[in-house]
Amino acid sequence: MDAITGATALLGQFLTPVPDAVVTLSDGRIAAAGPSSSVQIPPTASVFDASGMTLVPGFIDCHVHIGFYDPRSLLVNGVTTARDLAWPPHLIWPLVESSRAPESGPLLLAAGQMLTAPGGYPMRAAWAPRATGRVVASPGDAKQAVAEQADRGASVIKVALNPDVGPTLGRSTLEAIVAAARERGLGVTGHVAGIDELVKALDAGMDELAHMLMGSDAIPTELIERMVSQEMAVVPTLSVLNGAGLRKAVANLEAFLGAGGKVVYGTDLGNSGPRPGIDRREVTEMERAxxxxRDIVAAATRDAARHLGLHDRGVIAEGMVADLVALDREQLERARDLVRVGAVWRQGISARGGPGRN
Ligand SMILES: [Zn+2]
Structure with missing residues (x-):
């Protein structure tokens, strides 16, 4: 048994700030969490004094390309779960398998390959190794393409709708992909650029944007409302954008949030820009939106866990997996306070700071 004491902890489904909290850990799970007046610390527990810190659930990055980094570099910087959104099968599935060990890095989920039109993105993208993309030439090929990912353990199906660099999936092929994903119990996320492709994505019933809409378009109000009513989630990945594209994405995110849209944290780590861990640019641009x-913590923990179907992660409460981050700040006043990572635990095992069999 380990115990974390003294921190202000954001506890439960409502991320309620509880000063001088005690969180006890046992067998990789949270045994108890509450104010120090109500939680007993067993005399044999090894105690980590987190006074002056804020304890939050481990961050969940919903858009990474883990192959660019040592997975441990994410974990020591506060990311305890990550979802990879396109990498060659022979490289990604072994990483997913080995990520079950809590010392290896974050728990990994993955899409497998990105489904795209012949000649479409990312078949010629400089960042993407061969077989990162998988061409789907016709509606008849959709079921097989989805099965190839699902059979290996895909947690979502990723598609590309990026007309800036090549052809995009036609409507009937996209619809066939979404239908095949549904049959396998999977959602569909996408790299989507421009209003026409966004409309196509909505018409096909896609579940998620893997980036806020790419390109330089302001999303019209009626489309924002459609995204919200169809429960399309957005993974902003603002940290890979610059200049006018970034400003437009922040404005689109602000409008989407204002309409009640679901946002989950994700950086597109590996492509360009973000650093492994809780990313300063990502969180400061989310703040600008x-x-x-606390909203950002919710998007990166509770809401991301729900969105990914990880029902025993993302919240500090009894019985949940002990994925935790202690931020070296007594209060979270600005988004930049979220990158002050002082200690990290995955499944109760210390990756940074201690204690916990490390
Ligand atoms: Zn990406």
């Missing part, structure tokens, strides 16, 4: 530090 109107999110408070």
């Amino acid at each position: 109107g999110m408070t530090p």
Whole structure:
């Protein structure tokens, strides 16, 4: 048994700040969490004094390309779960398998390959190794293409709708992909650029944007409302954008949030820009779109876990997996406070700071 004491902890489904909290860990799970007046610390527990710190659930990055980094570099910097959104099968599935060991890095989920039109993105993208993409030439090929990912353990199906660099999936092929994904119990996320492709994505019933809409378009109000009513989630990945594209994405995110849209944290780590861990640019740009530090924590923990179907992660409460981050700040006043990672635990095992069999 280990115990974390003294921190202000964001506890439970409502991320309620509880000063001088005690969180006890046992067998990789949270045994108890509450104010120090209500949680007993067993005399044999090894105690980590987190006074002056804020304890939050481990961050979940919903858009990475893990193959560019040592997975441990994400974990020591506060990311305890990550979802890879396109990498060659012979490289990604062994990483997913080995990620079950809590010392290896974050728990990994993956899409497998990105499904795309012949000649479409990312078949010639400089960042993407061969077989990162998988061409789907016709509606008849959709079921097989989805099965290839699902049979290996895909947690989502990723598609490309990026007309800036090549052809995109036609409507009937995209619809066939979404239908095949549904049959396998999977959602569909996409790299989507421009209003026409966004409309196509909505018409096909896609579940998620893997980036806020790419390109330089302001999303019209009626489309924002459609995204919200169809429960399309957005993974902003603002940290890979610059200049006018970034400003437009922040404005689109602000409008989407204002309409009640579901946002989950993700950086597109590996492509360009973000550093492994809780990314300073990502969180400060989310703040610019109107999110408070606590909103950002919610998007990166509770909401991301729900979105990914990880029902025993993302919240600090009894019985949940002990994925935790202690931030070296007594209060979270600004988004940049979220990158002050002082200690990290995955499944109760210390990856940074200690204690916990490390
Ligand atoms: Zn990406």
